Amino acid sequence: MSWIRRRWTAAEADFWTKEDYLTFIISPLVYVMLMIGTALSMLLRWYGFLLLGVGVVLFLLMIWVIDPKLKAISGDYEHKQKHYLEDLEKIARWEK
Amino acid sequence: MVHFAFLDWFWVISFILLMTVCGVLFYRLGKRSMADFFLAGRGLPWWLPATSVYATHTATDTPIWVSGVVYQHGLRGLWYTFFSAWCAISAFASTRIFRRSLAYTQAEWQTLRFSGLGAELLRGWIAGWQVFMNMFILGWVGMAMGKLCNYLFGWPQWVALVLFSTICAVYVLAAGYWGVVMSDFQQGVIAFLVIVIVSFWGISVAGGPQGIVGKLSEMGQSWRLNPFSFTGLTGGEFPLIWFLTMLVIAVIGGFGMGTSIDWYPEAQRIQSAKTVRDASYSIWAGTALIVIRNSIWAVAILGFFVLYPNIRETAQYEMAWYRIGFEYLPVGMVGLFFAAIVAIHLSTISAHLNLGASYATRDLYHHYFKPKATEKELVWAGRISTLILLVGSFIYGSMIKEITQWLIFALWIMAAGIWLPSILQVVWWRFNSWGYLSSWIANLGLSWLVVWVLPEFHLLPDLPDYLQFWIMMVLGGLLYLPITFLTKPEDMDRLVKYYVMSRPLGWWKPVRLEAERRGLIALRAEAAKGGG
Numbered sequence: 001m002s003w004i005r006r007r008w009t010a011a012e013a014d015f016w017t018k019e020d021y022l023t024f025i026i027s028p029l030v031y032v033m034l035m036i037g038t039a040l041s042m043l044l045r046w047y048g049f050l051l052l053g054v055g056v057v058l059f060l061l062m063i064w065v066i067d068p069k070l071k072a073i074s075g076d077y078e079h080k081q082k083h084y085l086e087d088l089e090k091i092a093r094w095e096k
Numbered sequence: 097m098v099h100f101a102f103l104d105w106f107w108v109i110s111f112i113l114l115m116t117v118c119g120v121l122f123y124r125l126g127k128r129s130m131a132d133f134f135l136a137g138r139g140l141p142w143w144l145p146a147t148s149v150y151a152t153h154t155a156t157d158t159p160i161w162v163s164g165v166v167y168q169h170g171l172r173g174l175w176y177t178f179f180s181a182w183c184a185i186s187a188f189a190s191t192r193i194f195r196r197s198l199a200y201t202q203a204e205w206q207t208l209r210f211s212g213l214g215a216e217l218l219r220g221w222i223a224g225w226q227v228f229m230n231m232f233i234l235g236w237v238g239m240a241m242g243k244l245c246n247y248l249f250g251w252p253q254w255v256a257l258v259l260f261s262t263i264c265a266v267y268v269l270a271a272g273y274w275g276v277v278m279s280d281f282q283q284g285v286i287a288f289l290v291i292v293i294v295s296f297w298g299i300s301v302a303g304g305p306q307g308i309v310g311k312l313s314e315m316g317q318s319w320r321l322n323p324f325s326f327t328g329l330t331g332g333e334f335p336l337i338w339f340l341t342m343l344v345i346a347v348i349g350g351f352g353m354g355t356s357i358d359w360y361p362e363a364q365r366i367q368s369a370k371t372v373r374d375a376s377y378s379i380w381a382g383t384a385l386i387v388i389r390n391s392i393w394a395v396a397i398l399g400f401f402v403l404y405p406n407i408r409e410t411a412q413y414e415m416a417w418y419r420i421g422f423e424y425l426p427v428g429m430v431g432l433f434f435a436a437i438v439a440i441h442l443s444t445i446s447a448h449l450n451l452g453a454s455y456a457t458r459d460l461y462h463h464y465f466k467p468k469a470t471e472k473e474l475v476w477a478g479r480i481s482t483l484i485l486l487v488g489s490f491i492y493g494s495m496i497k498e499i500t501q502w503l504i505f506a507l508w509i510m511a512a513g514i515w516l517p518s519i520l521q522v523v524w525w526r527f528n529s530w531g532y533l534s535s536w537i538a539n540l541g542l543s544w545l546v547v548w549v550l551p552e553f554h555l556l557p558d559l560p561d562y563l564q565f566w567i568m569m570v571l572g573g574l575l576y577l578p579i580t581f582l583t584k585p586e587d588m589d590r591l592v593k594y595y596v597m598s599r600p601l602g603w604w605k606p607v608r609l610e611a612e613r614r615g616l617i618a619l620r621a622e623a624a625k626g627g628g
Contacts, residue, residue: 042395
């Protein structure tokens with residue numbers, strides 16, 4: 001699925017891209033499927049199991065899409081964090 | 097009244113000791129610094145804040161709330177609990193932006209996003225409001241426990257309110273957020289297991305899944321099995337327009353910060369995660385557990401409906417899930433059930449004690465009263481704030497009567513006028529502190545006017561809650577949008593600094609171009625080229 005990008009540099013991952021927008025669509029759908037699917041599965045309705053299954057597949061798809069990007073963002077950001085924290089303390093103490 | 101055998105008391109006392117000792121054990125870590133006392137040093141793997149999200153939002157009043165809406169509406173009642181789905185988008189949008197800001201609290205974030213007097217006013221206002229709200233939440237959750245213990249043991253309601261909150265305060269005072277999050281982990285696991293056991297027990301008592309479905313059919317109540325059984329477009333108890341309004345509030349709200357009252361505890365968990373990725377997954381996974389938990393409860397409550405279909409009083413059927421546990425579990429198991437209830441209660445109390453104290457300490461004491469305070473002083477300020485919140489919660493608790501009424505008010509009305517501004521502050525560079533501040537002031541006045549004052553004087557009919565939401569959103573917009581455009585944009589230096597640090601989503605083009613011009617971020621084309 002080359003339409004979905006799975007290799008990111010930190011600079012690229014900082015921009016909001018179609019992978020993020022796709023995740024915004026899939027993620028609420030997963031919650032809906034999990035909620036209705038769980039309730040109806042517990043009542044042994046066949047469509048409940050189907051919805052729950054779709055929810056699990058969508059969840060795996062969502063992680064597959066967004067995880068490489070989140071990893072790239074996190075890895076780079078950890079290096080900058082120390083400097084930002086010092087800045088934050090200065091604002092809290094009215095030194096900046 | 098419920099009779100407890102020796103084994104029941106053994107479970108209860110053992111669990112309370114285990115939870116308290118587990119929290120206190122982290123005393124040495126909690127006292128190291130303010131970052132440890134309120135954020136566990138910003139070093140937690142995703143699954144710890146995730147269980148904390150789940151445990152915090154599983155309170156003693158939660159099964160009362162879920163029982164109420166599911167008994168009344170059947171499975172469509174689950175949508176009343178779907179407000180938590182704001183985390184679906186937030187986990188990958190506002191969570192990411194907020195974690196990169198590194199702000200301790202939402203109040204502190206205001207001074208990173210905005211500048212000048214407006215930002216400081218917002219910080220002070222949100223901090224004060226959060227101290228009040230956390231006291232208030234502690235009061236209503238404490239009173240839910242009071243009601244339960246009154247039903248179980250005949251205790252006066254204030255006894256359980258004071259007793260369990262005080263036990264909880266022991267480990268929150270000692271270890272701060274370290275104590276909260278570590279206890280939340282074991283409390284979350286215990287609570288989830290017991291919720292599953294008790295709910296399945298209730299389903300079994302009601303005749304099993306097939307029995308429940310069959311009996312509902314015989315009673316002519318099969319619509320209760322349909323989560324989409326609307327009563328029309330705008331009329332009836334469950335109109336389609338309500339459902340669509342709820343979806344908009346819950347899902348689109350994820351782009352903002354503060355669109356739900358749950359954002360504030362979540363913000364603390366976001367900042368306690370060790371990376372941006374951990375923060376995103378913690379919020380998403382914690383809420384997924386909440387969504388699944390609600391469904392498990394809902395089926396058990398359908399079972400209760402089959403057993404007791406003719407309860408008319410809200411206060412009676414709100415106790416459905418508790419009644420399943422206390423009336424049908426065997427001796428020995430009842431104590432385990434009550435121990436789990438204590439676990440879910442303590443997890444919520446501890447979270448709000450520490451959260452309220454974080455606003456009082458970081459945003460009020462440190463920022464406005466003693467900016468040069470040492471880390472040791474700040475940890476002590478955190479402990480004293482925790483004590484003040486505890487005492488305040490006893491006072492508020494004794495003033496709250498109807499749990500569902502307050503929850504509906506808090507979920508719908510308090511958020512209505514600031515829902516859109518809370519999104520705009522994240523996604524639109526031109527939205528300024530004066531616009532956001534005025535939306536808060538307008539909302540406070542409008543919510544009381546539209547919900548109580550005008551209907552009381554027959555100047556406005558009693559409107560359904562979804563209409564109240566849209567009316568307040570429009571009326572609020574008529575005030576804060578002109579104010580935004582009539583006042584200056586935020587200082588460009590502050591906006592650029594915020595943009596570079598947080599990389600927000602939405603309409604930020606002028607700020608992005610300025611950051612690129614200053615060479616602070618890579619050009620989009622260059623970034624793509626660098627990636628190959």
